[in-house]
Amino acid sequence: MLTQRITPDGLAYRDLNGNSRLDPYEDPRLDVDERVSDLIGRLSLPEKIGLMFHTVIEAGADGSVLAGPGAISKSGTAEVVTSKLLNHFNVHHLGEPRAAARWYNAVQALAETTPHGIPVTISSDPRHSFAENAGASFSAGSFSQWPEMLGLAALRDPGLVRRFADTARREYLAVGIRAALHPTLDLATEPRWARQAQTFGQDPALVAELGTAYIEGMQGPCLGRDSVACTAKHFPGGGAVKDGEDSHFPYGAEAVYPSGSQEAHLSPFPAAIAAGVSAVMPYYSKPIGLTLRGIEADEVGFGYNRAIITDLLRGELGFGGVVLSDWELVNDNHVGDQVLPARAWGVEDLDPAGRMQLLLEAGCDQLGGEECVEILAGLVADGRVSEARIDESVGRLLRVKFELGLFDDPYVDEEKAAEVLGERASHAEGLRAQSASVTVLKGSLPVTAGRVYVEGLDRAAASRLGEVVDRPEDADVAVIRLQAPFEPRDDLFLESWFHQGSLDFPPGLAWRLARIARHCRLVLDVFLDRPAVVTGLLEVADVLVADYGTSDEALVDALTGEVEAVGRLPFDLPRSMDDVRAHPEDRVGIEDPLFPAGFRAS
Known part of the structure; x- marks a missing residue:
C-alpha cells in the first residue's frame, strides 16, 4: 500500500x-x-x-x-x-x-x-437475492437477502426499492464493489424469456419509476465517494426476444417487434439517463425491422449498432456516460469442454479484429x-482505430x-466489512420484503393447521405451521413448494443456468397433487422466475401463492400472517402455452391472461 x-x-x-x-x-x-x-x-x-x-x-x-x-x-x-x-x-x-x-x-x-x-x-452482477446464474446474478451469501427484482416490483414501492439499493450500496462499498452491472430495465413482455427475475416486470411506467429509485439509492444525487456507479441494461430494451430464447445463445439472436411496441421497451431508459446513470449496456440481440425515434437500426447486435448507440443513445437521448458492451462480443469463450460462441450476431463473418473495430465505431467505450488487448493495439498500429478515438472513451x-x-x-476496512454485511436491520428488512412480496392467487391467508405435511419446505420452518408429519394421510394441511417449470439445457457454456422453454408443469404433477388433496387441504407456493402456466394447479389447490425469491422462514411468515402478503403480480400469467406462443414477444400484456399483472386475491 x-x-x-x-x-x-x-x-x-x-x-x-x-x-x-x-x-x-x-x-x-x-x-x-x-x-x-x-x-x-x-x-x-x-x-x-x-x-x-x-x-x-x-x-x-x-x-x-x-x-x-x-x-x-x-x-x-x-x-x-x-x-x-x-x-x-x-x-x-x-x-x-x-x-x-x-x-x-x-x-x-x-x-x-x-x-x-x-x-x-x-x-x-446482482448478488442480494436467490437466483444463481454465472451469466446474470448470484445468490446473497453473506449479503442481506431480498426477493428478486420481480419481488420488489410486486410490492410497487419506490421507497422500498430506494432503501434496498441504499443497503446494497453500503454492502458493496464495504467489500470494494464500486460498479453495479444493474439495474435491469428490460420489460418482461415475453413469458418464456430466461432473464425476467432481475427485471421490474412488464409495466413500462413501473419499470421506469422503480429503476430510477434504484439508481438514486445506489448512486445518490451524483457520483461521489460513497456511490456505486450503476449500469442500466439492456439498451434499448432486451425483453423482446424471438420465441423467448435468450440472446446469450445462437438460437436466441433476434429481437423482434411484431406488435410495434418498441417505444415501450425503450421508455425506461430516458428516465435512467435523467437520474444520472453512470453507464448503459446494450444487449446481445440483433433487432429485426426496428425503428426508434425515426432512427432505423441495422440488423446486427445492439453493441455493434451505430444507429442505436451513437444516433439514438448519444444523439437523441443525450447520454454522455460510459457505454459498456455486454460480455464476449469479440471472442468465443471456452470453459472446460464447453464453448459459448461470441455473441457476434449479424457479424459472425467478421474476425475478432473486425468485430472490435465495429464495436468502437458503433460507440462502445x-x-x-x-x-485481448493485443487486438486493439493491432487495430491502432494498422490505422483502423485512432488514438484520438481511444482517448474519447478513456x-x-x-x-x-x-x-x-x-x-x-x-x-476498505476488513473488519468493518463484516460489521456492515452483518447488520441485523438490513437482513431483517430483506426477510420482511421476501414475505410481503408473496402474491396470493387463490384462497386466503393465514393458513392454520394442527398437523402439516410438507415438500420443498424445511421441516424446522414448517413446524411453526403445526406438527410436521410424514404422510399427507396424517395431515390437516399440505404445503408444497414448486419451481416454475423450464426445459433443462446444457450443450453450451452457461446454458444450464438459464431457465428457458416451456412454462407448462409436467402432466403428472397435477395428478399427484390431486391425490394429496384428497387427504388434506393443499397449499401450493410457486417460485415465479418466469410466468408459469398455473391453470392446472388451480383445480387442485385450496390456496395458491406465488413468490419471487422467498426463504422457507419468510414463506412461513407470510403463510401464518406474521407478515402480510401484499404482493401483486409483476406480469401476466398465461392460461396456456398456446396463448404464450400466440403472444407477440414485444407487446405489453397477454390478450386474455389467467391472472393479469397487478392481480392479488382479496
Whole structure:
C-alpha cells in the first residue's frame, strides 16, 4: 500500500506514479476535468488500451489473489493487472466479508505497481437475492437477502426499492464493489424469456419509476465517494426476444417487434439517463425491422449498432456516460469442454479484429468480458482505430474513477466489512420484503393447521405451521413448494443456468397433487422466475401463492400472517402455452391472461 506523501503546504496525497512530486491527476483539490486531462496526457497507449477492457477475475475463498486462470477467469489476476494493464473487473463468487475485503485490498495494492497507479474498479452482477446464474446474478451469501427484482416490483414501492439499493450500496462499498452491472430495465413482455427475475416486470411506467429509485439509492444525487456507479441494461430494451430464447445463445439472436411496441421497451431508459446513470449496456440481440425515434437500426447486435448507440443513445437521448458492451462480443469463450460462441450476431463473418473495430465505431467505450488487448493495439498500429478515438472513451472511464474517489483512497476496512454485511436491520428488512412480496392467487391467508405435511419446505420452518408429519394421510394441511417449470439445457457454456422453454408443469404433477388433496387441504407456493402456466394447479389447490425469491422462514411468515402478503403480480400469467406462443414477444400484456399483472386475491 502506498505511503501518503505530504506537500510543503500540508496536503496529503498518493504518489501514484512514484516520482516524489504532486502531479495534477494526484491532487484531490482539482476538479475532475483537470485531473482526467492531465492523466490522459501521461498515459502510454498500452495503459489507455487496458482501460477499455472489463473482464472477470476470481477471488480466492480466503481472500487470496489467484495466480492463474480460474473456473471462469481467463488469466491470473497479476497478469491482467500488471501485464495487460486492465483495471476494471467483474467479480463472481466472494468469500466471507473479511476475506472479500482482503482480496479487494490486495488487488488494489497490485494496481499500485502499474506505471501510473490507476486504481481498480470492481463490478458485480446482482448478488442480494436467490437466483444463481454465472451469466446474470448470484445468490446473497453473506449479503442481506431480498426477493428478486420481480419481488420488489410486486410490492410497487419506490421507497422500498430506494432503501434496498441504499443497503446494497453500503454492502458493496464495504467489500470494494464500486460498479453495479444493474439495474435491469428490460420489460418482461415475453413469458418464456430466461432473464425476467432481475427485471421490474412488464409495466413500462413501473419499470421506469422503480429503476430510477434504484439508481438514486445506489448512486445518490451524483457520483461521489460513497456511490456505486450503476449500469442500466439492456439498451434499448432486451425483453423482446424471438420465441423467448435468450440472446446469450445462437438460437436466441433476434429481437423482434411484431406488435410495434418498441417505444415501450425503450421508455425506461430516458428516465435512467435523467437520474444520472453512470453507464448503459446494450444487449446481445440483433433487432429485426426496428425503428426508434425515426432512427432505423441495422440488423446486427445492439453493441455493434451505430444507429442505436451513437444516433439514438448519444444523439437523441443525450447520454454522455460510459457505454459498456455486454460480455464476449469479440471472442468465443471456452470453459472446460464447453464453448459459448461470441455473441457476434449479424457479424459472425467478421474476425475478432473486425468485430472490435465495429464495436468502437458503433460507440462502445469498453468491451465486456474481453482481455485481448493485443487486438486493439493491432487495430491502432494498422490505422483502423485512432488514438484520438481511444482517448474519447478513456476520458469517460477515468472520469468515473475520479468521481468515485478511487484515486484518492481506494481501500476498505476488513473488519468493518463484516460489521456492515452483518447488520441485523438490513437482513431483517430483506426477510420482511421476501414475505410481503408473496402474491396470493387463490384462497386466503393465514393458513392454520394442527398437523402439516410438507415438500420443498424445511421441516424446522414448517413446524411453526403445526406438527410436521410424514404422510399427507396424517395431515390437516399440505404445503408444497414448486419451481416454475423450464426445459433443462446444457450443450453450451452457461446454458444450464438459464431457465428457458416451456412454462407448462409436467402432466403428472397435477395428478399427484390431486391425490394429496384428497387427504388434506393443499397449499401450493410457486417460485415465479418466469410466468408459469398455473391453470392446472388451480383445480387442485385450496390456496395458491406465488413468490419471487422467498426463504422457507419468510414463506412461513407470510403463510401464518406474521407478515402480510401484499404482493401483486409483476406480469401476466398465461392460461396456456398456446396463448404464450400466440403472444407477440414485444407487446405489453397477454390478450386474455389467467391472472393479469397487478392481480392479488382479496
